[in-house]
Amino acid sequence: MNNVFDDFLNWTCQNPWGVEQQFSRQLSNDTQLTIWDSGILLAEPEQAGNKDIIISCAVHGNETAPIEICRDIIQDIIAEQQPVKHRTLFIIANPASINADRRFIDENMNRLFSGAHSKGDNTSPEGQRAAKIESYVERFYTQAPAGKRQRFHYDLHTAIRDSKREKFAVYPYTHGKPHSQEQLQFLLACGVDTVLLNQAPTTTFSYFSAHQFDAHAFTVELGKVRPFGENRREDFAAAEKALRELIGQADPTLAPFKPEQHQIFAEAQTINREHQDFELNFADQTANFTAFNKGDVLAFDGGNEVRALHDNEHIIFPNARVALGHRALLTVVRVPTESLELI
DSSP states (O other), X not given: OHHHHXXXXXXXXXSTTOOSOOEEEEOTTSXXXXXXXXXXXXXXXXXXXXXXXXXXXXXXXXOXXXXXXXXXXXXXXXXXXXXXXXXXXXXXXXXXXXXXXXXXSSSOGGGSTTTGGGSTTOOOHHHHHHHHHHHHHHHHHXXXXXXXXXXXXXXXXXXXXXXXXXXXXXXXXXXXXXXXXXXXXXXXXXXXXXXXXXXXXXXXXXXXXXXXXXXXXXXXXEEXXXXXXXXXXXXXXXXXXXXXXXXXXXXXXXXXXXXXXXXXXXXXXXXXXXXXXXXXXXXXXXXXTOEEOTTOEEEEETTEEEEOOSTTEEEESOOTTSOTTSEEEEEEEEEOGGGSOBO
């Protein structure tokens, strides 16, 4: 049993679609570790603080830097070198795709949350895994100690292409609720000064936690996809430090809020691939956050032109090879930080 904990990631990848048995261990510092399933590890201090934190990675299995960050934090918790002040759930979402060194096996898992895994005749491994992960998130948040508590979820990713803004976060649609000034500062501490505001519900993992459980939840893009061992860990040092402080301190130390330090973008268009005959009207190597002007042709879908609606409309996550009906391109425009309603 000890080896299961000491080499948690390897054990997870040997059992990529899950196991029924649970394992527990209490550390000498009174932190309780419990494996709920392959890739699902709860760290719970005897006297837990008022935060319930989820840190997830490997929703896309080839995004290795977040996996390395989670691996190292988990190993240090097990070695009692990383303090745990708050209940923290680590989720390694898609171990099978880690083994295959692929973004996913059958389906993009980050399009399968908020019940999307159960629509139609979906029986894919990713769909089944997404359903189980949803149940673990619900279990984690609803089994927290009584009292006023704060919920957090940071879903860590790296992008498949270069970006003019290397690190950025996606802030899920809030349904009219104010955005969090403190969370913008925490993202800044992670080295993330660029934030995209979703303008509608999505089926991403972070939106599920934000909408279903009122968590402060974000999709956090930390750089570009690289193979294991080729990540420049110094590029991710700020994010790892901030996450460790969040887990290990009563409250993280954050700098005073200055609006000019934050680059805020609002969603302009979500362009889905509706026809087999779909192509983007720019080179494959075009970086995220490349800007186009109003009227520029961004894509062709079944012979129809898709044009930019604004000057300085920036492209994000272009991928012409997505499944029909899925997002092939997101575009965003800059908005003043001062225009946000912040609490």
